[in-house]
Each structure stands twice: as structure tokens, then as C-alpha cells.
Amino acid sequence: MWQETHPQFWSKFQVWEWLQQTFDVHQLDATCIPFQNFDIDGGQLCTMSLQDFTRAAGSMGQILYHSLTELKWNGHCGNELFSPVDIKTEIDELPCMLNPFKEESCFYDCTNTDLLDIKVPYQASMGQSTSNPVTQGKDSKNQAEQNMNKGDPRGTHLWEFIRDILLNPERNPDLIKWEDRTEGIFRFLKSEAVAQLWGKKKNNSSMTYEKLSRAMRYYYKREILERVDGRRLVYKFGRNARGWRESDK
């Protein structure tokens, strides 16, 4: 079942199962969103940004996006149960929790970088023989309707990566911390560690905070980030950054 497979490998049918389950858990009426917009497999699903979800499912998009993000990160989500308590126990065993006081010290490699990676412990091929939807229309329709705005490539960009760390503090202790949650102001606590993780995600082992921060500065012009001067390692989400507010959750 889809719960045991990474979203990346879901079939279209499994995507639908996930949709249904998510709506059930949140007591939402699944009939109010266009399932046709999700006639895609897990691989495609995972490339969808928050905006994509919003376009595809309106206000439900937020919920779906966060549910999926959770799954991508944790290998499971708090969907089945409302409480994420079970996640905690797993975190308490992190080696870097032993050093909660050091800031910006020498432990980037102590940070278990595997946590950020999408776990792929499962096989894409399971007993899926029976899980084929009878509904294989032609997809690619919904993907097309996303090309409305000027080039707005989806996928996970640096700012989204940063945001997701902020949104999942349980799994990534003390890498980046909110300074002002409602204003969207945050600060890097372990700048080099974050850079290492970013580099790992991009398969670039030579990433540094120096270079990462250059990319961050480019966001100012696009208003994805706002400048916070006078404060080292502090940034603020701008009007074009989506999905970081509590109310978005």
C-alpha cells in the first residue's frame, strides 16, 4: 500500500489512495476537489510545488502539499493519527541531540544528513499488479495548465529547502530557527551544516554557506526573501515566498 512506499514511486492509483485517505483524515469532502487533476504518478506528484497543489486543488492544496511533504521527509505522516508523537521518539535518538548547546560549531558531519534525504528503503515494485486504476485517461492535461504564469519552474528550490527545514524542526534540530514566526524571520544557527545538506541534496559536496548565501541574496530581487540588515545569518521571507506561514499549515 502507498503508506509503505515512498511517494516518488507511487502509481497513479496510489496517488489517488493517498488523496482519499488525506481527505478522510481531515474530514473533508473529497468530492469537492477534482481528482482528474491528479491523474499523475508519484514521480510527478513529488515535483509539484505548493502553488501547483493550490492550482490543482484550491484551498485543499495546502493540506495536500503538507501531507506529501511530511511523507517525503518522514516516510510516513501524521495522517493516520492526528498526533505526530511517534515521530518524537525517533528523534530523541539523534546523535546530535547530545550537543544542543553549541551553535555554529564544528559538527556539520555530526548532523545526520540522511535525515534530510528522501528515504528510499522500499521497492517501487511490490504487489502492485492489482493496483492499476481503470482510469488511465490521458494525463499531462493538468501539467499543462500550470504553465500559465511566466516561467515558474516547480520543484524544490533553495528557498523551499530552507522553508522545509523550518517547518520540520522535529527532524532537524537547531539548523535554522525562527526569529519571528509570524513575520517570517529566521536565522541560520549552523550555516555550514545547512550548506552541507543543501549540497547533499544537489549532489554537490563542495557547497558552502558562502555560495549558498549568494543564492539567497538573489532572492531579494525576486522578493522571495527580504533583507534584514544588521543581523548576521538572518533572513526574512518575502511576498513571493509561499507556504511558510502558520496559517498556511
Next chain:
DNA sequence: AGAAAATTTCCTGCTT
């Protein structure tokens, strides 16, 4: 396949 985006890399100069 070509071009636009989004970084990545490098660098000089300033600030804290």
C-alpha cells in the same frame, strides 16, 4: 534543441 531560470563559482570591497 534552445532559451530562460536558478543556482554555483569566484571575486573584490566593506562591515562587524
Next chain:
DNA sequence: AAAGCAGGAAATTTTC
């Protein structure tokens, strides 16, 4: 002195 911050320029990679 060390670590950040500012951006320009150019090279690369990723997307569309």
C-alpha cells in the same frame, strides 16, 4: 583576523 554581507560577472545545471 575571521566570518558575513553585497553584488557583478561568468559558468553550469535544471526546466520548460
